[in-house]
Amino acid sequence: MTLIAPDRMPPLHAVPDVAMQARGAVDALLATVDVRLRRQVRIAPDPAETIALDRNALSVVYVIEGAVHTRCGDKPMSLAHGDAMLTPGRLPMSLKTDPGTRILVSTLILAPAAAHVADALPDIALVRDFAHHEPAAAALAAQVGLDLTALPLDTAALEDASRDGDAVICRMMANTVLASVIRAWAAHGCAPAGWPARTSDPFLERVIEAIHAAPGRDWSVEGMASVGAMSRTVFAERFRAAFGTSPASYVTEVRIRAAQDRLALGCLVSEISRDLGYSSDEGFSRAFRRRTGQTPSAWREARTA
Secondary structure (H helix, E strand, O other): OOOEOOOOOOOOOOOOOHHHHHHHHHHHHOOOOOOOEEEEEOOOOOOOOEEEOOOOOEEEEEEEEEEEEEOOOEEEEEEEOOOOOEOOOOOOOOOEEEOOOOOEEEEEEEEHHHHHHHHOOOOOOHHHOOEEEHHHHHHHHHOOOOEEEOOOHHHHHHHOOOOOOOEEEEHHHHHHHHHHHHHHHHHHHOOOOOOOOOOOOOHHHHHHHHHOOOOOOOOHHHHHHHHHHOOHHHHHHHHHHHHHHOOHHHHHHHHHHHHHHHHHHHOHHHHHHHHOOOHHHHHHHHHHHHHHHOOOOHHHHHOOO
């Protein structure tokens, strides 16, 4: 799914009650945004170069100057000066640029408690004229990250310029830019009706929120049905109809995504296994391998490589 924010379109106010409910849901989602930086750089790519965005990570691209070209399936897409794009990394994505283009590329890993943010996002969210919709965040995006636009780099000067707390400040700035891109996308007519709810069923939504908030809990079908105020049978039928999978399979998928986030952050396998509710490291490794085709250690080594 790809959704594009239009140029300078005012938000909808036709149904105030619905608008207020949607605004509250967006506020709740943005309040949970919490990322760790994998990489954040400002670059001036060679037009002959193809830039591949990381898989299984959030990527924010902001066009400081020039133009960027990419594709969504068979459809070509272009970003101009002041545009921003966000992708959660579910699809392979690559970029090409025009001569003289400068861009920010932020590659981000969501903290485990914020893993549900990626689930709520489309495959690509393109915000036209982000610099107009969110001028403060756009100004920040034009300045954050390691500046690789002037080569060769003076590494000694970069080390001398570093200060205590840089990592913390950079992470806070990345959170601000990401939240602003999501807000601009949601506020200008792009989000599906009811977004960011995953289902139109408020009782199922309550269960989903609880699972994402505590993936390590011992989630039996009876326990999930109780959270949703339903009988076991009714809950299982409604869940499969809404999500196309069983409740147990959904819980496992949420746990594996949370495990991938923690592996990328360097957490120990035994720590992840315990926190996500597995009785043993071996059981966790088997579940992880069934979903990803790799052991947790092999997956982390491949991501590091």
